[in-house]
Amino acid sequence: MKMIDGGVCAAKGFKANGTHCGIRKNRTKRDISLIVSQVPASAAAVYTTNLVKGAPLTVTKQNISNGIAQAVICNSGNANTCNANGVEVARKMCELVQRFTGIESSDVVVASTGVIGQPLDITPIESGMEQLVSGLGLNSQYAAEGIMTTDTVKKEIAVEFELGGKTCRIGGIAKGSGMIHPNMATMLVFITSDVKISSQMLQKALKSDVADTFNMISIDGDTSTNDMAVVLANGMAGNEEITCEGKDFETFMKALNTVNVYLCRMIAGDGEGATKLLECKVSGAPDKETAKIVAKSVICSSLTKAAMFGADANWGRVLCAVGYSGARVDVEKISCSFRSEAGEVCVCENGSGVEFSEELAKKILSENEIEILVDLHESNFEATAWGCDLTYDYVKINGDYRT
């Protein structure tokens, strides 16, 4: 498997674009994105578990209930959520795709991200469609930009691998930043592939992988109303269709996981106001679930996040978060270390502090990618969760988001 360029356009038969249509006031910010496949594709998706759901999710669910989709349209700047006419507007977005591309409106995935509770005006989208569609091409980066809100960098990746001698690709774009604490689904992630795979197996692959990737990120503990991860696989790579578990499915899963972990790290490292990517790696757990619960609890701890911002090796906060996680752990066995490019320092063994060089710890924690290593010393199960530090800028960004 190798990394390649092209994002969501790396897979055969996919084009994309992103433009400014006027939902956002700032004309330099793209606010609408479109991804289309040359042929109808197997589609799979997972959605937020928030009971307050964005209207686009309702429409997308209906549209891909047959396991088929051919296009994705997504705007930023307005979440189209908690609006009386939200579903109507989301449907209109799909109809616009049909009018301008010929793709059936019932084969369109629709998504929105931005402020909740403000009516979404269809007018700018309608008037921007011609430009959006005429620019369709190998423009993954524009599509990645069009879905950004407070994100500071666009998030895209693609990988190439072989299935039965055929070269296949998976690519993805994502938006993250704030209101990120996915539960069963995630922020916005659009993945394309030219692999031939049944929609059942695609859904199985996505659901299984999301549990270990996007659902293991937290920026601020707030599960968004509009989280959605979608994969379209159009089969144009020409591999023998994957219709059951086996070697090909494993290869596909591994490639999908590579794409998703990459996007997870990008989303976490670009959390609102973040200066550091935090990775909590839990090992020695009695089972996978325990490892995940512990890793996510540490990554969610405001106090740990603030300590990391200050490069303060305050490991008591890590232990505290392990203790209240809800997982059954033997506190007296826990060890904890901090690691980064600058080195590694063990700060706690058998649940109690050990002497360590504060100077080295400060150096390690001053890097911009920090690993928090927690070993439960019970068995050999592991899990990783991703997050970021809590900074002045998170407060600044969210103290006045709307105005």
Add this chain to the structure above:
Amino acid sequence: MKMIDGGVCAAKGFKANGTHCGIRKNRTKRDISLIVSQVPASAAAVYTTNLVKGAPLTVTKQNISNGIAQAVICNSGNANTCNANGVEVARKMCELVQRFTGIESSDVVVASTGVIGQPLDITPIESGMEQLVSGLGLNSQYAAEGIMTTDTVKKEIAVEFELGGKTCRIGGIAKGSGMIHPNMATMLVFITSDVKISSQMLQKALKSDVADTFNMISIDGDTSTNDMAVVLANGMAGNEEITCEGKDFETFMKALNTVNVYLCRMIAGDGEGATKLLECKVSGAPDKETAKIVAKSVICSSLTKAAMFGADANWGRVLCAVGYSGARVDVEKISCSFRSEAGEVCVCENGSGVEFSEELAKKILSENEIEILVDLHESNFEATAWGCDLTYDYVKINGDYRT
């Protein structure tokens, strides 16, 4: 029932003091507190559910397992948690109380608050005991100061009421500030009363009330390792002993609730870095549990907290937190308002936004006590949760707490 002065010394037979013994470097900060009853008292306590538990909690549990206590000793500046010799040091603190006051060490409640994972030296406590004990008197305020960490104001209250013609009192002190997200128990709260009540009924009253008071606060979602709420009731008011439910128990519960709600509001309003007390009042819930889950979810939302800091009426974040709370609610029925001394503004009805004056909303949210009112419009159950805004200063305080 009326508010009176005196804090934990308002109840007959209780004396207290707080001094600087040298655990903290800053000589102007009291770091050790002592409360004693003239006679042995019924004792009840609730503790953190964090699996990482402070050593003092282990010793206190043993000491009051017979339902009797006569003194409380508590230091700040060091949590005596995650230390190999923690239990030994906590026991020594109880033995020092015995040596200097004659009260049995097994009748002492011991507590600690401060940094986790640094050995607690008994030496300064030992050398400070004489001064601490010789100053015992009606000094509730000193005891309240001696347990403060990053708290900016001391927290104390007392109320007076009658039981069967006898005047009775309940008083309390508390510390809060950070690592505050109590679960089954709470930060540090010490309550004294001269009511005569069996330890079984006292435990019942405390446990029941804490579920609606201290467990409904969250500052930062981090459940501390050292949370503890303790009540001592020494019976010196001379009322007929409360040994079962009934009118007297109800009166006692009401007085206890008044004390606890007051302390909750003080703890929430003085959360680390807070500029505002937030009260989320949920009404119209189908049951009490739903009301509580929803109220606490809103109060815990980092995004809502940051919006309140910025006086931004971003009610979508409130709806979002209701939606991911885990409670079964009908989103289409929810209404939401913001209220303060400056007025009230309705921002959402039937799950969708309504037009409102941004100017008025800004004025309302610029006050320092804000009510977030959520009506589920299903039945008539209610709950309140308390918290504070998320500010630059929270990050500042916790970016470098140890040094």
